[in-house]
Amino acid sequence: MIPLTWLYAPGDRQEVVAKALTSGADVVIVDLEDAVPPARKEYARAATAELLTTIPPVPVHVRMNALDTPHAEADLKALSPLPGLSGLRLPKITTSAEVVRVAERSAPVEGGAMPLYALLESALGVERAYDIASCHPALRGIALGEADLRADLGARDDAALDWPRARVIVAARAAALPPPPQSIYPNVRDLEGLAHSCAHGRALGFLGRTAIHPRQLPLIAQTYAPTQQEIESAEKIIDAAALAPGAQALPDGHFIDPAVVAGAHRTMALARRSAP
Template sequence: MTTPTPLTWLYAPGDRPDVVAKALLAGADAVIVDLEDAVAPDRKAYARAATAELLSSPQPLPVHVRVNALDGPLAEDDLRAVAPLPGVAGLRLPKVTTRAEVIRVAERAVPADGGAPALHALVESALGLEHAFAIATAHPALRGISLGEADLRADLGVRDDSGLDWARSRVVVAARAAGLAPPAQSVHPDIRDLAGLAASCARGRTLGFLGRAAIHPRQLPVIERAYLPTPAEIERAEAITEAAATDGGALALPDGRFVDKAVVEGARRVLALARRK
């Protein structure tokens, strides 16, 4: 059976193994252990060693590790330490700007037999955004692409959240065109603003995102509610798939809606998402 695409990703700092252990039990679909922004420079070596020790055995849910910047001196050590570990399901590559960076990591981290963690590119600059499709198609080991919105917002100098809508749509289209899963939204930095988080998730869902990264467990239920189909959406999807089962071509439903193959496929995705729990 195919593993469902995670809806909730929970970040935890790599230099806090106690926090990582709690994150694994917090109810997220996947955990991201961060060796980059969440770790102070003088704690980088400890974070790497602690993460390697923790993930030296298989984990009960997918765990990705965000390594340090690929153009800096720490990424090579990070990749060497964590890529082979049985508890690592994926590697998050920060601040990717070109396909060549993905290829270099894949050549280091992916053995000839293909038994390696999936790669996930984070686009965090205007240059990376311009190269989004090239990055998304850089290597078979790349399984996802998404935005790092804090850095991107600073790079673009946008004044409010709506200024990122074009960038968000760009990465959604790049992922789809490359045959990747829909990207998850970037984190909502205010952990107390749950109403704002819900509104932002609703906007992200409209733009084509699927799920979201979180920085605190209290954000997880809000993200899940926002991205799981509503009862009305499930009812509509069931009506479409039932009608399609008796008619191989385009058809009109009793309420006047026109249904073709693309609509049926969308309805099936809704039902698969609803049945994931």
Template structure:
């Protein structure tokens, strides 16, 4: 499916907004986020689910929102999730469905085969892995169906499931989902949210760590987090200079070579440099 709104070549910021607060969703659409995720799950109280779904349907009835809009539906296998999918999946303003607490490839296949299609096909699916079982089956989930366009972690639920206290306890799971996405030919995952909206220094440090693990971009829960995430994932001046040097060297000599500073250049290094320049151009 072609998104009804123009998607950034490398989305870096994914902003959650509660589906039962249309005013907040409207602000999110003009916040500068690359993608807005309307949340019908954790952010909405049980007695507000129907209203959130109706408000989101009104939003998605318009075919060209300012930025791509994804919807995080309710927990799979529940009546609210079935209602979410039936009501929203075929609407023209929808750019993707985010599926919480995915634990098997069969869930993805079933949804891809039964979800009402958009024009010209099934809406893109994005799986959230939030349990030990989901992590163990990460590659099977990531490669389950062509309609699956991405996987990422839901770290709050995963932390609770594993009984992990320190942040470092999740690093193996983070690397696992990065590798699974790459092995399945999916884009690099975006990081899970940083829950303290006041802790911008901690957010920046966490983003820097996520970047070293192979993540690309991050989900946010407040607009003030967006510039921090974008700065963390955009290339530095030094990285840009190095990328330009690598690409010039690769153009001049197609084989593997060593640069004057001792760094090694081959096809894989050139590809990484090209992505660095592509990220810089989005700024």
């Protein structure tokens, strides 16, 4: 299933993690980094390790502590061999060497290396987006950490982040990675603002979004799912391509080619994901 919703839960609050697992999120991200105060790091790691000794009801990723902290090595040793872990999210990545180091030190899983996801949260990370995105087969995705990036840039307007957003989307696709999920929307009560932000992110090329509260999930899923009009258009394109492969003009005047057909198939894959 193509994930559209990714829900963060603090690793030191087991009751919140338990609720996240039944929230309807496609992926739960247990956070050992920013959401956990220093005095609670060891407890959060141990609680998360206990959770992941069995397979949870939905895929669980863990955002480990930054690689330049004393907690990172302990996180890696405690979590990477566990059967319930579906991926490691690496915060504040600025070089491809950091990703390679984690990939080489992670315990192998069935089918290969532990899936890794790099979070680019600084100007330097964004500048090196493609090098990071293409550095190792274990890397399955990249994404922005917009709160830290905003602080690094001194950005006062959300529009200032559109160029970094586009840069990361292009880097991911150039490296044959999935389109990144959009970064969190920090105001959990402002659903109107969330809807506007999601629509803008979808237009840029993001696919899905991370969230910090379950109430954000339905709106994210709704915004990123194909509309009925998009589904009908995709069906027409696929049917036309099946009858006459190659570039052609449809009766309504729209021109299609293999790239447009591929996009139509992606739309239908998302539609099937959302079907009851």
